[in-house]
Amino acid sequence: MQNVAPVINEARRSGTLRLEFISAVVSLVASFATSASPIPLYNIYRAEEGFSNFGISMAIVSYSVGTIASLLVLGRLSNHLGRRLTAITSLGLLLLGCLLLLDVHDINILLAGRLLVGLGTGLASSSLTSYIVDAAPDKPEWLASVASSQGPMLGLTVGAIASGALVQFGPWPRDLIYLVCVGFLLLSAALIAISPETATPAQGAWRSLLPRVRVPARVRHLLPVAAAVFLATWATGAFYQAFVPALVEDQLHTRSPLILGLVFSAYMAPSVFGAPIGGRFTSAVAQRVGMITFLAGMIGIITAINSGTLALFIIATIVAGAGQGIAISAATRGLLHGSTLADRAPIFSAIYLLCYSGAAFPSLISGELSNTFSLPQIAFGYGVLALVATLFTVLGARNPHTGATGNSTCGSSSTFDDAAAFNPAERRAGETIVRVRR
DSSP: OOOOOOOEETTSSSSSOOHHHHHHHHHHHHHHHHHHTTGGGHHHHHHHHOOOHHHHHHHHHHHHHHHHHHHHHHTTTHHHHOHHHHHHHHHHHHHHHHHHHTTOOSHHHHHHHHHHHHHHHHHHHHHHHHHHHHHOOSSSTTHHHHHHHHHHHHHHHHHHHHHHHHHHHSSSTTTHHHHHHHHHHHHHHHHHHTSOOSBOOOSOHHHHTSOOOOOOGGGGGGHHHHHHHHHHHHHHHHHHHHTHHHHHHHTSOOOOHHHHHHHHHHHHHHHHHHHHHHTTSOHHHHHHHHHHHHHHHHHHHHHHHHHTOHHHHHHHHHHHHHHHHHHHHHHHHHHTTTOOHHHHHHHHHHHHHHHHHHHHHHHHHHHHHTTTSOHHHHHHHHHHHHHHHHHHHHHHOOOOOTTOOOOOSSSOOBOOOHHHHHOGGGOOSOOOBOEEOO
């Protein structure tokens, strides 16, 4: 099928933050904050409803399956319907998931609610990240890369901490966080609704629903290492969602929902701060540095779990989180090198497809193994995965081809040099973007 490219509006390429950029970032953060909101509640579900570690792990799988399905089927839809409509649809799916999670007394309700949240997050992952890159200003150069790759991490951090605080100190501990998420999702939808569209919709929406993953040929040589980075880091994030609630209570001897939220955010928050550090290096070097740091953190995490030391666990979690931020941002920067407007939604769909596959399949396996092996033994398995991914990255990381440019297939070129836009050290002249006046 011919890749019909939307034409970029003249909303981008200024030095100021525009409404559409701010709206897209706020909506992306709100989407992922919603996805993290149940984490401090998992121990309550275990205690009050009798959910097992396997059941909680299946909730992570359900969420990941919904996200993967959304990315496969809906990942290119924003190229055809526009960024705004698909973004608002994603926020609507997340809102429905929150409403369903207001009444969790059966594992099937939890699984169904997480499935809806996964569908919404998957659509948000492709549409809102593309919206961010479309609307980002020229200065600073790294802003689009960091905002699109680390907005989810910021959202997960905010969602986990806010949920932990509301569960521990607020009224209606099982419901209030979902009501707050509904409010922010409505606010995000309103912001998107009043924001300008950045891409002119193109024909072929129904054909775009056929599952198809496309990464431009010029960056396909980067995909194996990027896949290793995404798989190992997001698998660990899923481990934190599925098993850290039980670990914090059973191995580290605290039942505080706020502590649980803080422990989870200790993995996510440093990712946001680690990402700009990676911008000081080439994509390949940053991926190596990030994964080595990530592995060092995982070694500390496993040591802390076996010794029952909460302080060491949190410190090692921060180190691993910073490492994943450096590595994920660098891998994303490499894959976006030379991307056209039409490329961005499919590229982000491929990125998040790899990420959520990394979250789903290890969670499915570890959930089954949780009936046989102890949680420290399962954590050791994730450490082995981190070691393999780090070795593969150190040996195989490569930079994008510096001479690559992207071209659309509808008679107008729309090139976007990632090295120039996202890394000042690799700045190149010669960016051509076809614009139409609103």
